[in-house]
Amino acid sequence: MAVGLITLIVLLIGAAGFVAGRSRALTTAGGDIRKLHSLPGYSGQAVLVFAVAPALILMAFWLVFQPLYVETRVAGMIDAADIAEGSSQNLVMSDVRRIATGLDAAIGQGVLSADDLARIHAAPDDIRSRLGEVGIAVGSDIRPGVLRAAEEYRRVTGMLRGAMSVAVIGLSLAGAAFAYTRLSPEFRARNVSETAVRMLLLLASCVAILTTAGIVLSLLFESAHFFRLYPWQDFLFNATWNPQFRGGSDLGILPLLWGTLYVSFVALLFAVPIGLMAAIYMAEYATRRVRSVVKPLIEILAGIPTIVYGLFALITVGPLLRDYFAEPMGLGNSSSSVMTAGLVMGIMLIPFVSSLSDDIINAVPQSLRDGSYGLGATKSETIRQVIVPAALPGVIGAILLAASRAIGETMIVVMGAGASAKLSVNPFEAMTTITVKIVSQLTGDTEFASPETLVAFALGLSLFVVTLGLNILALWIVRRYREQYE
Amino acid sequence: MTDITHASPGRPNSILAPDDRTRRRNAAEARFRLYGILAIGVAILALIFLLTSVVRNGAGAFTQTYISLEVALPADKLDKNGNRDPAEMAKVSTFGYKPLIKAAIQDAMAAQGIAIDGLKKPESLVSEDAAAQIRNYVLAHPEVIGGSRTFDMLASGRIDGFYKGRVTMQSAERDSNVSPEQLRLADALKEAGLVETRFNWNFILWPDASENRPEAAGLGVAIIGSLYMMFVVLALALPIGVAASIYLEEFAPRNWFTDLIEVNISNLAAVPSIVYGILGLALFINFGGLPQSAPIVGGLVLSLMTLPRIIIPARAAIQAVPPSIREAALGVGASKMQTVFHHVLPLAAPGILTGLIIGLAQALGETAPLLLIGMVAFVRDFPAAPPEGLFDPATALPVQIYNWTQRSDPAFVERASGAIIVLLVFLIVMNAVAIVLRRRFERRW
Numbered sequence: 001m002a003v004g005l006i007t008l009i010v011l012l013i014g015a016a017g018f019v020a021g022r023s024r025a026l027t028t029a030g031g032d033i034r035k036l037h038s039l040p041g042y043s044g045q046a047v048l049v050f051a052v053a054p055a056l057i058l059m060a061f062w063l064v065f066q067p068l069y070v071e072t073r074v075a076g077m078i079d080a081a082d083i084a085e086g087s088s089q090n091l092v093m094s095d096v097r098r099i100a101t102g103l104d105a106a107i108g109q110g111v112l113s114a115d116d117l118a119r120i121h122a123a124p125d126d127i128r129s130r131l132g133e134v135g136i137a138v139g140s141d142i143r144p145g146v147l148r149a150a151e152e153y154r155r156v157t158g159m160l161r162g163a164m165s166v167a168v169i170g171l172s173l174a175g176a177a178f179a180y181t182r183l184s185p186e187f188r189a190r191n192v193s194e195t196a197v198r199m200l201l202l203l204a205s206c207v208a209i210l211t212t213a214g215i216v217l218s219l220l221f222e223s224a225h226f227f228r229l230y231p232w233q234d235f236l237f238n239a240t241w242n243p244q245f246r247g248g249s250d251l252g253i254l255p256l257l258w259g260t261l262y263v264s265f266v267a268l269l270f271a272v273p274i275g276l277m278a279a280i281y282m283a284e285y286a287t288r289r290v291r292s293v294v295k296p297l298i299e300i301l302a303g304i305p306t307i308v309y310g311l312f313a314l315i316t317v318g319p320l321l322r323d324y325f326a327e328p329m330g331l332g333n334s335s336s337s338v339m340t341a342g343l344v345m346g347i348m349l350i351p352f353v354s355s356l357s358d359d360i361i362n363a364v365p366q367s368l369r370d371g372s373y374g375l376g377a378t379k380s381e382t383i384r385q386v387i388v389p390a391a392l393p394g395v396i397g398a399i400l401l402a403a404s405r406a407i408g409e410t411m412i413v414v415m416g417a418g419a420s421a422k423l424s425v426n427p428f429e430a431m432t433t434i435t436v437k438i439v440s441q442l443t444g445d446t447e448f449a450s451p452e453t454l455v456a457f458a459l460g461l462s463l464f465v466v467t468l469g470l471n472i473l474a475l476w477i478v479r480r481y482r483e484q485y486e
Numbered sequence: 487m488t489d490i491t492h493a494s495p496g497r498p499n500s501i502l503a504p505d506d507r508t509r510r511r512n513a514a515e516a517r518f519r520l521y522g523i524l525a526i527g528v529a530i531l532a533l534i535f536l537l538t539s540v541v542r543n544g545a546g547a548f549t550q551t552y553i554s555l556e557v558a559l560p561a562d563k564l565d566k567n568g569n570r571d572p573a574e575m576a577k578v579s580t581f582g583y584k585p586l587i588k589a590a591i592q593d594a595m596a597a598q599g600i601a602i603d604g605l606k607k608p609e610s611l612v613s614e615d616a617a618a619q620i621r622n623y624v625l626a627h628p629e630v631i632g633g634s635r636t637f638d639m640l641a642s643g644r645i646d647g648f649y650k651g652r653v654t655m656q657s658a659e660r661d662s663n664v665s666p667e668q669l670r671l672a673d674a675l676k677e678a679g680l681v682e683t684r685f686n687w688n689f690i691l692w693p694d695a696s697e698n699r700p701e702a703a704g705l706g707v708a709i710i711g712s713l714y715m716m717f718v719v720l721a722l723a724l725p726i727g728v729a730a731s732i733y734l735e736e737f738a739p740r741n742w743f744t745d746l747i748e749v750n751i752s753n754l755a756a757v758p759s760i761v762y763g764i765l766g767l768a769l770f771i772n773f774g775g776l777p778q779s780a781p782i783v784g785g786l787v788l789s790l791m792t793l794p795r796i797i798i799p800a801r802a803a804i805q806a807v808p809p810s811i812r813e814a815a816l817g818v819g820a821s822k823m824q825t826v827f828h829h830v831l832p833l834a835a836p837g838i839l840t841g842l843i844i845g846l847a848q849a850l851g852e853t854a855p856l857l858l859i860g861m862v863a864f865v866r867d868f869p870a871a872p873p874e875g876l877f878d879p880a881t882a883l884p885v886q887i888y889n890w891t892q893r894s895d896p897a898f899v900e901r902a903s904g905a906i907i908v909l910l911v912f913l914i915v916m917n918a919v920a921i922v923l924r925r926r927f928e929r930r931w
Contacts, residue, residue, distance in 0.1 A: 190821065194821060194822075194823040197823060198733075198737060198823070200729060201729045201730070201732055201733035201737060202733055202737075203729075204725070204726045204727075204729030204730045204733065205729070205730035205733045205734055205738070205747050206747070207726050207730065207790075207793065208730065208747055208750040208751045208754055208793065208794065208797075209746065209747060209750050211750075211754055211765075211790050211793070212750045212753065212754060214765055214769050215757065215761060215762075215764075215765045218764065218765055218768035218769055218773075219761075219764065219768075221768075222768055273525070274525045274528050274529060275525075275529075276525075277521050277522050277524070277525035277526075278522065278525040278526045278529055280522055281519070281522025281523065281525065281526055282526070285519060285522055294526055294530070297529075297530055297533065298526070298529050298530070298533075300533060301529065301532070301533055303844075303847070303848075303913065303917065304536070304851075304910075304913075305848075305850075305851025305852070305853070305884060305909065305913070306851070306853065306854075307851065307853045307884040307887050307888060307906070307909075308536070308540065308851075308906050308909070308910070309536070310853075310888070310891075311540065311887065311891060311902055311903065311906060312536050312539060312540065314891055315539070315543060315891075315899055315903070316535075316539040316543075347529075347532045347533075347536070350529045350532070351529075354529070378511055378512070378514075378515045379515060379518075380514055380515045380517075380518035380519070381511070381514075381515075383518070384518075401756070404756060404758075405756075405758075407758070408757075408758025408759070408760065408761070409758070410758070410759065410760045410853070410854035411853050411854055411884075411888070414854075414888075415888070415891060435758070435760050435854070438760055438764070438858070439760070439854065439857050439858065442763075442764075442767065442857075442858045443857055443858065443860075443862055456764070457764065457768070460760070460761055460764040463758060463760070463761065464757065464758075464761050467756065467757065467758055468753060468756075468757070471753060471756045472753075475752070
């Protein structure tokens with residue numbers, strides 16, 4: 001039985017249990033709801049919890065451990081002789097899995113009958129074409145040993161699947177019956193139901209931890225894979241990036257890192273003064289009406305998807321910079337350049353810098369301003385000599401957060417910065433970044449065995465570490481600063 | 487700052503006439519103010535420039551040039567045996583319909599008395615899509631064979647560009663796909679009323695088209711794919727996000743585990759989106775064995791990405807419900823769980839909903855993670871209805887935009903900008919709903 005169907009049956013048992021439990025609670029109390037510890041609905045919920053939760057937990061564990069058990073059992077059947085030259089145990093096992101699913105599909109679609117299956121050993125060549133008919137391509141010739149293993153795999157899997165259906169549905173019924181018999185006016189049904197809901201809430205908040213763990217593990221695992229194929233010293237210190245799909249590539253991160261930092265630097269050079277001045281003006285000078293118009297307008301910039309900025313860089317800013325700056329000044333003739341990407345990314349970062357700085361400037365206590373005015377300072381002197389220094393740690397935190405956004409930004413650099421990895425200081429030349437190369441190494445046909453593909457995971461890991469470090473630093477600075485005035 | 491008792495030389499003793507230093511300080515003040523205004527001006531100008539550039543480039547995608555021609559449908563070409571059997575008629579490929587279009591144009595030119603010197607290949611005025619259009623019509627209505635019928639056919643991308651100003655007589659001379667004579671023919675046909683430009687529903691409804699038929703490319707599959715993904719995000723991120731916020735705000739004990747969850751959420755909100763793409767590729771596709779390009783994978787990745795962006799405003803909304811509400815509910819004998827679900831959650835709902843919609847809007851515009859899970863593929867078939875359709879290949883609005891920018895024909899740039907207008911309209915509507923919700927239901931305690 002399919003997993004979905006089993007789940008549905010378990011849920012139906014739960015629903016029936018809910019109705020039954022509810023009415024039983026009422027009958028045990030003789031129809032007088034006041035004699036019950038909990039409202040009758042809670043009794044129903046308690047039955048539902050006992051019917052559903054243990055059964056689904058059992059199914060989850062079964063689904064995780066069944067393949068492990070079957071694999072070890074079947075792997076023992078494959079002789080060393082069945083492993084072809086240049087192949088490995090893993091590849092043979094994946095063949096076994098594919099043949100097993102193929103056989104299932106073939107029988108399901110009626111291409112192959114159960115009798116055919118018994119006779120198939122007589123003509124093992126035949127099975128390839130039969131599997132081809134149902135859309136499962138098997139690479140090499142099927143050896144008899146592999147075929148036997150596949151059949152065993154299929155048999156054991158089918159048997160265990162059947163056992164699982166019985167066990168899960170049985171457990172569900174048993175749970176429902178257990179809770180149903182326990183129902184009485186004194187039964188604390190609400191506590192059962194609330195504990196279950198609480199567990200569910202806890203589980204939901206653990207998704208955040210699981211996501212982080214998933215990110216870190218998948219990055220680490222695949223990066224470790226990469227570093228087994230390619231030395232880490234070369235990855236970190238080689239100054240050329242030149243992937244060759246025939247092998248012998250140079251995969252040094254330095255040119256990409258340089259491009260990333262250069263683009264981010266240009267972006268911050270543009271965004272920080274504008275964002276900061278805008279924040280200062282809005283916090284200190286603007287009237288309430290101006291503020292209520294300007295602030296949302298600037299924040300629109302933060303809500304525009306990055307693909308829009310990317311297209312803006314590609315079709316408007318790039319050609320503009322090339323025709324009016326780069327070519328007259330003899331600095332290059334490429335419309336995608338560090339300057340293009342940096343400028344557009346700078347526009348994107350303005351609202352990050354300005355709204356964060358705005359909050360921080362507003363958090364500076366009024367007494368500091370009053371003290372400064374009292375000494376006769378003008379408004380701008382107060383801002384420059386009192387407010388900005390007081391807000392500086394927070395502002396630096398905001399800039400670091402913006403920098404981490406800039407480093408992790410993808411679409412603008414994919415469409416605006418170009419794809420050639422080089423170490424150059426000319427801002428009108430096309431350069432490339434870590435994110436661009438992650439995209440280009442992982443899109444298209446990906447074969448997860450070559451260092452040229454796996455390098456993307458190592459690049460992702462570097463990106464993750466850098467942005468995480470910047471974020472933690474920024475939050476630490478902001479928090480430390482906040483403590484000063486509270 | 488003025489020293490009243492002892493006036494220094496060179497400084498006037500009046501407080502009415504400003505001295506040099508005061509003037510300098512006032513000028514510095516005015517300059518500083520000006521910098522602020524300039525900064526805001528630059529930011530707003532950048533916004534206006536960005537939006538006008540997109541709208542100017544993209545408006546053209548919403549209109550399309552059509553050529554209506556009377557096409558003769560001779561039986562000896564389309565159905566040689568004359569028994570109107572669809573299976574036999576299907577043997578005539580679109581290639582067999584091209585001569586009919588050529589004949590139709592020549593007929594129209596003869597009927598209108600148009601003669602242009604040096605005109606070659608008049609049939610390339612019409613899109614390559616037209617042959618398929620006529621073929622589909624004929625296969626669906628075999629009775630029209632032998633007669634003739636007027637078809638509204640898409641003009642080819644270059645002719646369309648001519649009426650949108652992208653192609654000119656000068657550029658046509660250097661272009662191998664169109665000649666000035668063809669443009670003159672188009673003008674003559676327009677004067678005869680056979681060429682017209684009208685609103686382009688196909689842009690929103692049709693699927694993507696191949697490299698050399700930009701005029702037939704549409705956003706249909708991309709919009710459906712995006713909708714499916716938003717559906718998955720809604721179904722996953724909303725319950726999980728709300729449950730997590732309730733737990734953290736109402737039930738979590740202060741201990742290291744809660745701190746760990748909180749640190750994780752705030753860090754996940756700042757992880758670059760492309761890293762989520764890597765996660766999706768490694769976890770859902772390589773490890774979990776889900777198909778590439780499927781909306782379910784995109785939806786899962788976007789859910790994980792949106793989750794912290796929903797949890798943070800949801801927690802703020804729950805926090806904003808005053809403790810007196812909780813105390814009153816507890817006071818009349820409600821349990822903690824009843825207090826939260828019967829009183830706190832309904833009061834926090836508008837705030838949670840606002841955060842949800844803004845999170846969905848961000849997810850809708852996200853591109854980078856979807857590139858990595860294979861949604862850049864060229865997909866022409868509409869996915870099936872959910873739930874099976876969630877596993878069919880599809881594409882998404884922002885990815886379709888990226889895809890079009892990577893093609894060489896400049897007509898695709900117009901399509902990409904047009905698609906951005908569609909995307910922005912979706913985002914504006916979603917954000918407007920969020921603002922209305924906030925205005926309408928937000929409570930000040």
